[in-house]
Amino acid sequence: MEIPTSEISIIETTSVSFTIVIPFRNEEAHLLNLVNSLNALKFPKDRFEIIFINDESNDSSIHIINKTIEPSINYTILENVLRTNSPKKDAITLAISKAKGTWIVTTDADCEVPKTWLIEYTKAIKTFDAKMLCAPVSINDSKGLLSKYQQADILSLQGVTMGSFGTGNPLLCNGANLAFEKKAFQLVNGYEGNSHLASGDDVFMLQKMKAKFPDRVHFLKSNDAIVITQPVTSWSALINQRIRWASKTAKVKHKSSLMLGLLVFMVNFLWIIILILGILAISTWYNAAVFIFLKIVVDALFIKKMKLWMGIQLSFLHILLSGFIYPFITCFVTIKSQFFNYQWKGRLY
Incomplete structure (x- = not known):
């Protein structure tokens, strides 16, 4: 050529x-x-x-x-x-x-x-x-919420990667x-x-x-x-993949990486707690709604900027839906990766 x-x-x-x-x-x-x-x-x-x-x-x-x-x-x-x-x-x-x-x-x-x-x-x-x-690295465009979730997720990861390099303190990269x-x-x-x-x-x-x-x-x-x-083509495969990625976090010696991982977990765990409190106690629903809305919108604006640079077609609705799902997957994956085994390509780790 x-x-x-x-x-x-x-x-x-x-x-x-x-x-x-x-x-x-x-x-x-x-x-x-x-x-x-x-x-x-x-x-x-x-x-x-x-x-x-x-x-x-x-x-x-x-x-x-x-x-x-x-x-x-x-x-x-x-x-x-x-x-x-x-x-x-x-x-x-x-x-x-x-x-x-x-x-x-x-x-x-x-x-x-x-x-x-x-x-x-x-x-x-x-x-x-x-x-x-x-x-x-980007995700191939496919239909369905699972694929769109992965696109939004990788856009956020790429944004953190580029941002950390920009500060002179690189935290992430992708072997692909x-x-x-x-x-x-x-x-x-x-x-x-x-x-x-x-x-x-x-x-x-x-x-x-x-x-x-x-x-x-x-x-x-x-x-x-x-x-x-x-x-990946199923939510269970996605969970296993993310557990494999997260399993190394506790072994990372870089303090900034550890702090980032802890911050991500704590913010998303707090998001879930506030959501539950908002559902159970009507008096706190307004405060819960404000926090939940602000987090999703901030994340969405960040992802929107990245998708324009990487040329990914991702609707604002899918970004919002992904933002709602993300805290549950993140907290589940973080906890399971630190205390349980996982399977990948037919092997147990």
């Missing part, structure tokens, strides 16, 4: 090469879209490779990759070797040990990447002299769209120190990179670098 002249000059003046790392486990429903998006990448084929890591799949995932990927693309499929309590970290670590690229880019098997993905990363690496780059220098990964000893935790390959790496290279970790704020992921 033809690359504009201005972008060719940027690519030619850097020695950056990429290894795209993609762990997968029974992803036959999603891999076709991912591989097709990889086939469409606008980047010299000799400057990137793709390493897929099969994590004990028993479906047709491998067949789909081999059948769909362009012959001109350099790719490898590795079998994961489980060494810790985190299959995903094991998979990424294995891939990096085999990687030929100077930079590692991670994404998930249920994602689609933009054509200009690696070009945008190359620009940012050169501009910031970066060691790590965190980039935006993340890049770091291979040498930097080795200098911080990879996932050593948190490999016993099933999740957190993204946030823990962010913390280690920020501690080692405080001025060389940046957010890639570009619409042309947005990775699209697929929404």
Whole structure:
């Protein structure tokens, strides 16, 4: 695919090469879209490779990759070797040990990447002299309240992520769209120190990179670098996914991250309590309604600003409905993640 002249000059003046790392486990429903998006990448084929890591799949995932990927693309499929309590970290670590690229880019098997993905990363690496780059993630547009809720939720997460980078104190990132220098990964000893935790390959790496290279970790704020992921298809799957995300919160050493998590829980817990008091005691209903309304509206205005930047079509009604559901899911997930096990892709953690 033809690359504009201005972008060719940027690519030619850097020695950056990429290894795209993609762990997968029974992803036959999603891999076709991912591989097709990889086939469409606008980047010299000799400057990137793709390493897929099969994590004990028993479906047709491998067949789909081999059948769909362009012959001109350099790719490898590795079998994961489980060494810790985190299959995903094991998979990424294995891939990096085999990687030929100077930079590692991670994404998930249920994602689609933009054509200009690696070009945008190359620009940012050169501009910031970066060691790590965190980039935006969006949810594929689907009908139904569940999908719209996930869109609103990820918009709020992306807003917090971008805002924290803007203050110089990054708190969040998403492994579906993340890049770091291979040498930097080795200098911080990879996932050593948190490999016993099933999740957190993204946030823990962010913390280690920020501690080692405080001025060389940046957010890639570009619409042309947005990775699209697929929404889960049931509320129970959503709960399990959020529990997996939240399970690492108590293990995070970054005080700002801990305080943010506690603040989010307390505000939403208070919201529920005030709602209950308003229902049970008519005399307090006015105060309850004011608090509930203000929180939902403030959240909605924040999400509206983010959806305009990310180009997501999300009605104000869906934003309001999501704002009403959010406190219940957040409080339930927070409590369950700290005291109970959870299942993910057929495994118990």
